[in-house]
Amino acid sequence: MEKYLILIKKFDNLNEAAYEVIIDQLYDLGVEGVEIKTPWTQKELDEVNGDYFDIENNADETIINAYITEETFLINKASIDRLIGDYEISGVEEESKWLLAYQKYFNIMKPGKRFVIVPAWMEYEPKENELIIKIDPSIAFGTGSHPTTKNVLLLMEEMDFIGKKVVDVGAGSGILSYGASLLGAKDILVIDNDLDAIKVSKENLTHIECIEYKINDLLDGIDNKFDIIIANIVADVIVLLSDYLEVNLSSGGVFLVSGIIENKWPIVFQKILSKGLVLEKMIKEQDWVTAKFIKE
Structure with a gap:
């Protein structure tokens, strides 16, 4: 040993x-x-x-x-x-x-008004209107404490997920997919290029029936259209992912992005605008940017 x-x-x-x-x-x-x-x-x-x-x-x-x-x-x-x-x-x-x-x-956290993130090894009695995300991040990224994850959850709380088709690109621990399911998403595709991350996601989301898992490089080879694309990754990869928006994001769909260092935000912003999307909301915390775009 x-x-x-x-x-x-x-x-x-x-x-x-x-x-x-x-x-x-x-x-x-x-x-x-x-x-x-x-x-x-x-x-x-x-x-x-x-x-x-x-x-x-x-x-x-x-x-x-x-x-x-x-x-x-x-x-x-x-x-x-x-x-x-x-x-x-x-x-x-x-x-x-x-x-x-x-x-x-890793402690109990409430990043917004509704979501409460509870470690899998802890007990918590939810209060009225709270949505409990119970996860064990293990070696995958995503506990909700980092501004990138926390602020995606904040934006998600404001959105309508009921009956929506969602893809979580670079899902890590599965925390954002978990949140989407609690908000009423109908179909969720969890994507990561790391086998260990997919294993962690499956363990955290095993009780959710509307989820499919795929080890994949971004959206390569995927023709499905989604109502919501979530990407909490890094700026350079989000720029690459933007090239899939024409094929994979439905008209009126939402592109939620995070993990963007502030000095790379202008590059990401201009790239996504060039794909016909408009910025609806942006959150900056410390040196990180999280944003919600709409496809017109």
């Missing part, structure tokens, strides 16, 4: 775009899993009045926990030292333990 190490790095002042770059470089150096704990903003705390956040454990700094085998760490230690400087090291004897370690950072 391989021995894993946890590299614990704390930052006093680090914006989201900066730590995303650091995480990408850590993966290049052999890190196999990353957990991020960031301080909740005063706005978030004010909105929920402590009902959904564990306020006592609110960090006053950004903490990155990186999981790496001891062998890989020793090979790449010099490069890791140069990248993140001073850090703490903790040992984990079994792979299964680090795969479960993220659980302590």
Whole structure:
């Protein structure tokens, strides 16, 4: 059994775009899993009045926990030292333990007015009109805490999903597909090019009958038209996905996009406009943009 190490790095002042770059470089150096704990903003705390956040454990700094085998760490230690400087090291004897370690950072959250995201290992008694998304993200992206996911859910709450055909491109944990089903979508296609992500989605959505899963590169080879296309991925991939809108998005359909770093928003915006869509709403939080487009 391989021995894993946890590299614990704390930052006093680090914006989201900066730590995303650091995480990408850590993966290049052999890190196999990353957990991020960031301080909740005063706005978030004010909105929920402590009902959904564990306020006592609110960090006053950004903490990155990186999981790496001891062998890989020793090979790449010099490069890791140069990248993140001073850090703490903790040992984990079994792979299964680090795969479960993220659980302590994943708490009950209410990103908007209706959706409540509940970890699969926790119990929660819903209040009136709340919609419960109960998931275990495992190694896939999507817990609802990141602005990209949270703001898609905010826009979804305002939309009519009843009877709609939906495709979730780059579905990750399946959290957005889960939300679409709760809002009344009739048919949902879950797409990811990562087999592990599809497995996680299936585990989270196993109780939902209207969902189909497909390992695919964007919408290649798919001729179906959808009322709603959701893509919480990255700007460059959204630009590529926009080329499918003429074939795959119904007239009057909605294109929900997120995962866009602010400095790439103009490129994404112009590309989608060139496909005959109009911007209906845009949310900017920190360095991230989420937007809703309509096909005229």
